[in-house]
Amino acid sequence: MKNRLLFSALLLTSSLTTLPAAWAGDPHPKKMPPKAAAATPPNYLEKLTPQNSVLVMVDFLTGFDPGLKTIDKSLYNNNVTALAKLGKLFKLPTLVIGDEGGFRGKFYPALAQYLPDAPRIERHTVSAWQEPKFVEAVKKTGRKKLILAGISIDNCTTHLALDALKAGYEVYVVTDCSGSNEKLVEEAAMMRLTQAGAVMTSWVSLGSELLGDWKKPEGATLGQIYQEHSAWGGFYSGYTAEVGKK
Incomplete structure (x- = not known):
């Protein structure tokens, strides 16, 4: 019985000495490359303007x-x-x-x-x-x-x-x-x-x-475009006329 236990211990010791480096622990681990910086997300909360x-x-x-x-x-x-x-x-x-x-x-x-x-x-x-x-x-x-x-x-x-x-x-x-x-x-x-x-x-x-603001110079013209091409035309035409009086 003692001989069998000794033999098993020797086998276990031998197998540990032959484990792959990934199991036994690499004494010289490779450095992982740094993560690339995340791209700047699009700024969709910034409104569209004639300037951008x-x-x-x-x-x-x-x-x-x-x-x-x-x-x-x-x-x-x-x-x-x-x-x-x-x-x-x-x-x-x-x-x-x-x-x-x-x-x-x-x-x-x-x-x-x-x-x-x-x-x-x-x-x-x-x-x-x-x-x-x-x-x-x-x-x-x-x-x-x-x-x-x-x-x-x-x-x-x-x-x-x-x-x-x-x-x-x-x-x-x-x-x-x-x-x-x-x-x-x-x-x-x-x-x-x-x-x-x-x-x-x-x-x-x-x-x-x-x-952005109906009081801008383009407001009246935009109201006219809406009147000519949109179902909301009458509303916008009246609204721009009202704004123009203020």
Whole structure:
């Protein structure tokens, strides 16, 4: 019995001397690399202003109209025209993405009428962020808040938004100036964009946010835009007139 106990003790001692370093304790442990500093989160609580925002119009071309099934075409034209007017009113740096011709058709008339000086940037990539000229144009503005709208929200608009978010920009998508071929597809795109960190908004909400105070000089003009393009038009027209008397 004593011999068996002695033999077992010898086996145990032998096995301990051959344990892997991970079990026995490494006398020279490797230093773990320092953790990377956390990226600064987007500041979505900071309001959009004419001084911190860039308007990006994605593929507003007549050739894409047949694929627009999630919003009435006349209402869509109304909303896009209103958005273009907002860009003009608040003097937002504006970039127009797309190229005319062939199956693409022509740019929407509102772009030429209200944003005639906005650069037109052609690209052959799904995401305009993969086009160096576009990225350079955005960087030149020195602004970090991008207001996006376009056809289709689930394709070119989504992929541009995701790339811009990854690059550290804050993205706001004007939902009623965007569209797709199916409601379910549109909703899935908005969910994905929201999960990635983008903010959904509307052109009326955008206009009010950019204005901030109806007593500003732009207040009367914004009220006129609402009157022409929004169901709230009568209210805002009366309100701006009332504010103007005070």
